[in-house]
Structures are given as C-alpha cells and as structure tokens.
Amino acid sequence: MPERHHNVAQPTPAHTSLHDQDPDAWWRTAAVYQVYIRSFADGDGDGIGDIAGLRARLPYLAELGVDALWINPWYPSPQADAGYDVADYRGIEPTYGTLAEAEALIDEAHAANLRVILDIVPNHTSSAHRWFQTALAGDQAARARYIFRPGRGERGEFPPNDWHSQFGGPAWTRVSDSYGTPGEWYLHLFAPDQPDLNWENGEVRDEFEDVLRFWFDRGVDGFRIDVAHGLSKTPGLPDAGLRDRGALDTAAHPAWDHDDVHEIYRSWRKIADSYAPPRIFVAESWVPTSERLARYLRPDELHLAFQFDFLQAPFRADHLRAIADEAMNAVADVSAPSTWVLSNHDVVRHVTRYARTQPDHLVDRVWEQQRWATETPDLELGVRRARAALMMVLALPGSAYLYQGEELGLPEVEHIPSDRRQDPVFEQSGRALPGRDGCRVPLPWVGSAPSYGFSAADAAAEPWLPQPGDWGPLTVAAQDQDPASTLGLYRECLRLRRQVLLSKPFAWVDSPKETLAFRRGDVECWLNSGAEVVRLPAGNVLLRSTPEGEDGVLPPNSAAWVMTVVP
Known part of the structure; x- marks a missing residue:
C-alpha cells in the first residue's frame, strides 16, 4: 500500500478545555x-x-x-x-x-x-527476529547489532560479568558455533528469548x-x-557487585x-x-x-x-x-x-x-x-x-x-493454577514468584460466569488466562447504569477533571494528621487514610469516593472534591 503523508490529519480534541491555546x-x-x-x-x-x-x-x-x-x-x-x-x-x-x-x-x-x-x-528484540537468527548463524555484522562477548575463565565457561536477568537467573546465555563448539555469550536483561541490542551500532x-x-x-x-x-x-560492561x-x-x-x-x-x-x-x-x-x-x-x-x-x-x-x-x-x-x-x-x-x-x-x-x-x-x-x-x-x-480494568475495581488474581501461568518470571524464578499474570486476566464485560463477554458466548476457546468465578458484579454491564459503582466514579471523575481542574493552579493545603489536601483553583481535594473522620472545608462537595458520610466530614479511607468558593 502507498505510504501516507507525514501530515496525517489528526482529530480535533473532544474536550476543548484541554489546552485550548495550544x-x-x-x-x-x-x-x-x-x-x-x-x-x-x-x-x-x-x-x-x-x-x-x-x-x-x-x-x-x-x-x-x-x-x-x-x-x-x-x-x-x-x-x-x-x-x-x-x-x-x-x-x-x-x-x-x-x-x-x-x-x-x-x-x-x-x-x-x-x-x-x-x-x-x-x-531488545525477540530471539526469532531475523537479525538475531543471522547473528546465531555466525554473521559478525549481525552480531555487532547485539551484545555478544567472550566468556570469562580458561575456556570462556563463565558469563562475561555478574549481571542478573530481571526475570531471574543470569543475564547471559552461551551460544555454540556451527560445529557445536561453545562460543560467545549474549546479553539478555530479561528472558533468554529477548537479546539486548547494541545501541552503539x-x-x-x-x-x-x-x-x-x-x-x-x-x-x-x-x-x-x-x-x-x-x-x-x-562501557566495558563492568560487574554490578552485590545489590x-x-x-x-x-x-x-x-x-x-x-x-x-x-x-x-x-x-x-x-x-x-x-x-x-x-x-x-x-x-x-x-x-x-x-x-x-x-x-x-x-x-x-x-x-x-x-x-x-x-x-x-x-x-x-x-x-x-x-x-x-x-x-x-x-x-x-x-x-x-x-x-x-x-x-x-x-x-x-x-x-x-x-x-x-x-x-x-x-x-x-x-x-x-x-x-x-x-x-x-x-x-x-x-x-x-x-x-x-x-x-x-x-x-x-x-x-x-x-x-484497563481498574475502572471496574478489579483485584489481582492471586491463585492461578501453575499450568496456566505464562509469565516468564514464574519459570525463571524456579516457580518461586508467581509473576505478573494476576494483573493481566481478561476483562469481564457482561454476564455471571467466564468468559463474561470477553469472547463471544459461542466461542470454543477459553480465555488465555482463567477468570475468577465471582466477577459477575464487576462486569461493565453490572456497573454501567450505577453512578455509585467504580465505573461510574471513573466517568464522573474524568468529566469533572476536565471541567473544573485542569487549567487551575496547584497549592498544598494544611490538613490533619493522616490526611492530605491540596487546592486546584476553587476546588480542594481531600484524602483521609486514617481511621477517624475529619472535617471538610466549607463549600459544595462535588464528588465523594464513597457515598456514605455526614455532610461536612470525610470518612476513613476516602476522598472528596470540594468547591470552596460557591459561584
């Protein structure tokens, strides 16, 4: 297909309060x-x-x-x-x-x-990238695009330095030449399938x-x-030492x-x-x-x-x-x-x-x-x-x-069966760490049982990670018409943010212990992380994170936006 011109038409911002002048x-x-x-x-x-x-x-x-x-x-x-x-x-x-x-x-x-x-x-690229496959075949120009180094020790049997992968284990893997003879090592700060690129190239x-x-x-x-x-x-890829x-x-x-x-x-x-x-x-x-x-x-x-x-x-x-x-x-x-x-x-x-x-x-x-x-x-x-x-x-x-999913109040899925986990952290840590799959479980859209509308009702395949059986109340459909739901709160926060906060100056406000407060123009944001209610400033409460509470006070573990100067 033909290339599009650089000056691609862009959308006019839907929310014109977002930097109208720029x-x-x-x-x-x-x-x-x-x-x-x-x-x-x-x-x-x-x-x-x-x-x-x-x-x-x-x-x-x-x-x-x-x-x-x-x-x-x-x-x-x-x-x-x-x-x-x-x-x-x-x-x-x-x-x-x-x-x-x-x-x-x-x-x-x-x-x-x-x-x-x-x-x-x-x-890094994938180890399946054509560049890396060419490098493994011995092409020196291709190897120069990655970080290959000889090993330490008499026969190069030890990694070039002491770096560890962020996913667990060493950050180096040794490769062999076409005759099967062990040769250089390549760097992968993450999985062995993710060789680091050489940005000096x-x-x-x-x-x-x-x-x-x-x-x-x-x-x-x-x-x-x-x-x-x-x-x-x-330069020189020095040892990291203990850290x-x-x-x-x-x-x-x-x-x-x-x-x-x-x-x-x-x-x-x-x-x-x-x-x-x-x-x-x-x-x-x-x-x-x-x-x-x-x-x-x-x-x-x-x-x-x-x-x-x-x-x-x-x-x-x-x-x-x-x-x-x-x-x-x-x-x-x-x-x-x-x-x-x-x-x-x-x-x-x-x-x-x-x-x-x-x-x-x-x-x-x-x-x-x-x-x-x-x-x-x-x-x-x-x-x-x-x-x-x-x-x-x-x-x-x-x-x-x-x-995605935080607007529904989704929790971490902590109990995924070992045979369903896919994050490389799980295996590279020797299964000592569960990895990141728990925050990646597919979203629930509608219904009372998996797949909650993530796939069509007649889909033959299960979601790639298992969804909990108790997510029915967290679906989009269950929260859509409820302004007190977490989804409703997100929608209202984003709406009010555009209307009354974005262009306003910021200043901290003195507040009691275990609270924080700041002002954006005429609106103050208060958050209470303590165990006792606190008094809010005088004004109109625009929004609360929780619906309960007496007028003028902020319950524990909640927040509020208060218009302190009434128009």
Whole structure:
C-alpha cells in the first residue's frame, strides 16, 4: 500500500478545555487508558484479545472519558514475554489481526476523538527476529547489532560479568558455533528469548528511527518506550557487585540509566517534532530518583516519563503527599508535567495492594507477593482505598495513565493454577514468584460466569488466562447504569477533571494528621487514610469516593472534591 503523508490529519480534541491555546500540548494533561490487548476484548473467539475486539469497544472508551489509548505491543512475536519479544516492528501479530485492521483502528479512534499511543521495545528484540537468527548463524555484522562477548575463565565457561536477568537467573546465555563448539555469550536483561541490542551500532539506531516514521506515517500519535533507561550500558560492561535485585529495582546499575541514552532520545525528538502535529513519547524509566527521571524530560528529549513511586507506595497520606511533592518539584525544573500511574501490566493491581496492612515504607512486586501467603486481602477495603487514590491522582497536575480494568475495581488474581501461568518470571524464578499474570486476566464485560463477554458466548476457546468465578458484579454491564459503582466514579471523575481542574493552579493545603489536601483553583481535594473522620472545608462537595458520610466530614479511607468558593 502507498505510504501516507507525514501530515496525517489528526482529530480535533473532544474536550476543548484541554489546552485550548495550544492543542499540540494535549499530552500534558491527558488521561490515557492502557490497553493490554491480549486481555481487553476477543473479537474472533480464540480466547485472546485482538484488534477486532478493541475496535468494537471504542465507544466504551470514548464514553469513559479518556483522551488517548496506549496499546501494549501488537507486533509479530513468539509471545515468550507477551509481545515484548518483538520479531518484526513493522507488522501485526497474526493472533491480533492485520496491518490493515491496525490502520482502521487508528482512524476509528481518531474519529472518536481518541489519540493512539503504541509501545516500542528498543532495548531488545525477540530471539526469532531475523537479525538475531543471522547473528546465531555466525554473521559478525549481525552480531555487532547485539551484545555478544567472550566468556570469562580458561575456556570462556563463565558469563562475561555478574549481571542478573530481571526475570531471574543470569543475564547471559552461551551460544555454540556451527560445529557445536561453545562460543560467545549474549546479553539478555530479561528472558533468554529477548537479546539486548547494541545501541552503539549505527544500524540499530537507523532501524528504530525508520520504525518510528513507519508508524507516525500511519497516524500514530506517540510511543511509550519500554525500558527507556536501558538502551545505553556502561562501557566495558563492568560487574554490578552485590545489590538489591528486586523486581522494581531502581538502584544504580551499569546496565541502567547511563548518560549516553539521552543522545538517542534527542534524535528521536527531532523526528517526532518533524510531524504536524508533533508526535509524543512517554518513557518507562526505572531510575533511582525523581531528579534522574527529570533528565529524560528536558525540552529536547522526551515529553513524559511515568512517575512510578505510587506503584510502590502504601495507602498512607504522608507517603502519597511526599511522593507527589517530590515528583512535581523535579519535573518543574525542566518545565515538564508529572505522569501519574497507580497500576499497570507489571505490578500487583492497586485494589489488592491496598487490601492488606499498609507498611510505613515503599514496596516492590516481590515484597507484595510474599504477603499473599500470610495475609488475606480485604478487597472491600482495597476498593474503597483505590477509589480514594484515583480521586487524588486525577486531581493532581499532569497526565494520568489508567490501566484497563481498574475502572471496574478489579483485584489481582492471586491463585492461578501453575499450568496456566505464562509469565516468564514464574519459570525463571524456579516457580518461586508467581509473576505478573494476576494483573493481566481478561476483562469481564457482561454476564455471571467466564468468559463474561470477553469472547463471544459461542466461542470454543477459553480465555488465555482463567477468570475468577465471582466477577459477575464487576462486569461493565453490572456497573454501567450505577453512578455509585467504580465505573461510574471513573466517568464522573474524568468529566469533572476536565471541567473544573485542569487549567487551575496547584497549592498544598494544611490538613490533619493522616490526611492530605491540596487546592486546584476553587476546588480542594481531600484524602483521609486514617481511621477517624475529619472535617471538610466549607463549600459544595462535588464528588465523594464513597457515598456514605455526614455532610461536612470525610470518612476513613476516602476522598472528596470540594468547591470552596460557591459561584
């Protein structure tokens, strides 16, 4: 098919309060919905979500009130890591559909006033990628695109350094030559099926710049960059030494957050800015401090970077306020907005995180999952706290990314049979860690039993991950007409956010212990993480996270938006 011209027509923003004076800055305050495509909606009955299912559900997302979609990788892949092992960056995984269907989805999303952000995976390819297959065959030019090194020891029998995979086990695998003789080792900071690329190689840089243009030419509005902090490694690949290797490790490491990575993103930014309107980038960067994160957001680099500390924070007002304050101060130095997120496809869903005793420290996924055997979650409490946290996040300045299913109050599915688990973390940890499947279970749309409308009623295949039998009250259909439901709360929060919050200045407000409060113009957001009711400021309560409570007070584990100056 012919290439589309760079100046692809873009949708007029549906919500004209979003940066009326600079519509190209929509991303600074956008609410973005993360579509984990395998688990969103199954259009062909094979038990796996696909583009057809997503196209059919676009009206649902438009009604929810989000501004854009971020779609997890939909490229051809062996699915060793749910699509983050990419075999072809310019195609569509056949299980999900075709390139023509993808282009139709982009057009239909724009017609519904929804922008489209794709996932790009530049740190590594699939081991099935043609480049890596050529490298395994001994082609030295192909090997130069990856990180191959001789081993240590007399016969090269030990890995080149002590780095560990983020999924467990060593970060190196040894290959053999055509005669079966053991030879060099290749680096894979994740699964062995995901060999790391060598970003010092000019062919690698040229290839990804072309991939960006390929999708931008098809109308894509931006990219979320997977492992954005990992592309440049410390020269010489020195040993890491002893350090905490938690699942969400942000400690300094020679594989992560090397300063040379910023040169790559300066070149990417020039490409994005060459389009009309400009395209955007959001970084997944696990780095030690908010100050390090802000380096990715300098004016000539990336537009946004996820602020991940809420993913690790307990539901405690003092922690939440400290995180928000530090994050906003850090990005203000580079004139960038904060990018808030409470859940995503890599962490325990926040309903379940909040459903157990809240510690007085940040946590990671491994620590969280170790509590599963010792404390039964109180999911009713978890939902209550999750609703309050949402109101805080949507009232803060900046953009917000919402993970599919959180608008339904979905919990983590903690008890998936071992023979149904698919996350490589499960096997690479020797089955010691359950992995991330529990937050990736397919969405419930309608009905009282699996597949809850995820697939057609007459579909022969079961959903690719098993759904709990008690999700009937959490379906979209069960909540659709109930304004007090979690779905109803999300819709109303997003509506009010556009109407009364987005363009307003921010200031903290003094509040009692175990609460936080801040002002956006005439509206104050209050959150109570304590065990006692607190008095709200005088004014009209626009919205509460929980319906109960006397006028003028805020119950425990809840939040409210109050218009303190009555028009």
